[in-house]
């Protein structure tokens with residue numbers, strides 16, 4: 075292990091030359107993708123410790139081709155951990171991330187518990203990697219999956235044109251609601267397959283019965299509500315897109331309006347974006363920026379049927395961008411369509427990238443001592 079102190083400086087001594095990583099929530103939808111991402115990326119970690127609820131203790135999961143036993147979440151589970159990724163519900167992170175930080179780990183948290191805390195940086199390495207270095211609580215937050223699915227592309231366009239407004243409609247996959255969301259859609263698809271359902275009011279709703287974590291049937295449907303209800307009719311997901319985009323881009327006054335819609339896609343969120351800038355834009359310039367932006371793939375040739383879709387983008391790392399058009403009524407605005415795997419860049423990949431930034435910083439600190 076390498077020690078520098080989670081909350082910015084306390085800490086112990088080196089025991090090995092590769093940092094120890096903990097994955098908290100290793101059994102969940104994000105955790106499962108995290109284990110495959112950790113198996114694919116450069117092997118910078120020493121021990122990788124897998125943590126979940128007591129329900130999963132003793133289960134064996136595969137990471138880096140090896141079987142590793144899951145341990146139950148406890149204070150002792152963080153002994154000797156340099157970096158702890160949290161892929162657990164908000165309330166579990168809220169309680170346990172500060173405990174992990176107090177044990178000396180740098181926490182990278184995927185939940186919504188700390189994202190808007192002014193003492194917790196909200197980091198997307200392609201956009202604001204520098205922010206990860208200042209972490210008074212020893213915690214770095216990972217943005218929500220809807221924001222993450224578009225922000226790399228928007229950050230690149232902002233750097234060139236200066237973003238002033240975002241109007242976003244999302245088409246969100248059911249895996250954004252975790253394993254329960256995936257199971258619910260798969261069960262509903264089995265119930266409606268091969269039937270004539272979807273032709274009479276309420277016939278799908280009656281056939282599927284329990285709608286699981288969603289407020290309406292997901293099979294053969296679109297549902298204009300994701301998250302929980304907040305003030306004035308906005309959903310929590312819609313407010314996250316606004317607040318998190320502002321924080322990541324460092325634009326506290328950015329005008330943002332989002333409508334978040336759940337669609338019957340297993341994994342990969344899509345967003346239709348109207349982006350207004352300080353300066354006039356052209357499709358050619360936007361194409362050039364997007365084609366050269368790290369983490370972005372431009373896929374924009376509708377005459378050839380080339381545009382991003384979730385079915386093509388799922389399981390891949392980049393943000394896919396297509397349908398780039400200049401607004402007919404506003405020379406400062408672009409319309410575009412974006413797809414990003416909500417479990418990869420939208421969650422696990424971004425967390426892994428942040429953890430790698432931290433590991434490099436810890437290694438540099440250890441080398442300088």
Ligand SMILES: NC(=O)c1ccc[n+]([C@@H]2O[C@H](COP(=O)([O-])OP(=O)(O)OC[C@H]3O[C@@H](n4cnc5c(N)ncnc54)[C@H](OP(=O)(O)O)[C@@H]3O)[C@@H](O)[C@H]2O)c1
Pocket residue numbers: 098099100101102103104105125126127128129130131147160161162163164166184185186217218219249250251252253254416417420421
């Ligand atoms: N799904 C997405 O697209 C997405 C994107 C970005 C961020 N996130 C966030 O990432 C987090 C995980 O989401 P998910 O979709 O992976 O959820 P999930 O599939 O429901 O998995 C939850 C994980 O948390 C563990 N857990 C639950 N209660 C626990 C407790 N009391 N103590 C220890 N571990 C506990 C579970 O362990 P057991 O298996 O032992 O119960 C499981 O490993 C959430 O905060 C979510 O908002 C999700």
